[in-house]
Amino acid sequence: MKRYIFVRQLIRDRGVRLTAQRELVLRRALAHLHFTAEQLVEDVRRVDPSVARASVYRALALLHELGVVEKHDFHYGAPNYEVTEGKAHHDHLMCTQCGEIIEFQEPRVERLQAEIVKRYGYQLLSHTHKLYGLCPACQRTQKPHSAKPPALHVTEMVS
Amino acid sequence: MKRYIFVRQLIRDRGVRLTAQRELVLRRALAHLHFTAEQLVEDVRRVDPSVARASVYRALALLHELGVVEKHDFHYGAPNYEVTEGKAHHDHLMCTQCGEIIEFQEPRVERLQAEIVKRYGYQLLSHTHKLYGLCPACQRTQKPHSAKPPALHVTEMVS
């Protein structure tokens, strides 16, 4: 709820209108951990079917510009989005079979990244760091993995 | 040339035919460092316009299955492919403005990755680690970056 209020303010501060559609997209995005754009479209339209697909994409792009949402390309299936606003920085570990995603933090890696870019005189802007593997359960039951995104888990209901 | 011979053998060993189209795609792929699928299509068709787009994609997929080619999603522009066969493992640093890609190695990061997955009982299969930033030159000339892939550099002519 705190994040919700905060992001609404961010939207206003950016000078664009805080419309019902943008609020709805924000609320539904906050209700998930990792989601694809199309999952979000469906989810939003389940609440209000009159919202256009393009509006969801536009709102998502706005949230991305505001630094509220990040885009992750886990290689297996469509890109995922995540509301990272207010969350500590983390990287991801994904099971290529069942699609489970684990968020982890490793400050030692982050320090090495800074050191690496210094070698080349670069100014570091962002990074992606994703580990792919088999979770303990899938290590036993070996099957060819599906390219489908894992089912959406609703993790939180925001008002 | 060594790689060329080796991969040809890989293709034969896989039990599929080593056709002229597959050889051509392989030769053109080996001539580049990082390239998009559509760049490769164009490049192949410049040599032999009768080769179908689908054939290039099919050959690329085959090379990928054989572990010869890797797919990189640098976030800026279309995914890139790279012939990694015979190259030491490396990760990438990209300038988000001019598109320059630097390959780097950092064994300390790789060690930490192994350590991280152990925490969660995962079996590590692969990873992506990409750093994005501004190269020294672009740090001076600040412009909004284009989403286009950087121009193709022919780095080597394979027979």
Next chain:
DNA sequence: GAACTGTTTGAGACTGAGTCTCAATGTACG
């Protein structure tokens, strides 16, 4: 609250990257 103005929207056409279909061609092998 009517008129004016710029913003946002819904609907659906469009795009680009990649895949699929299928008839035609190529290759292997008896």
Next chain:
DNA sequence: CGTACATTGAGACTCAGTCTCAAACAGTTC
């Protein structure tokens, strides 16, 4: 050669995402 299967070229198709544009909306000025 003839049969059997692999591969191909051409183009239709898919899917995620973007664009267009007229209509609806939200402020702002009177």
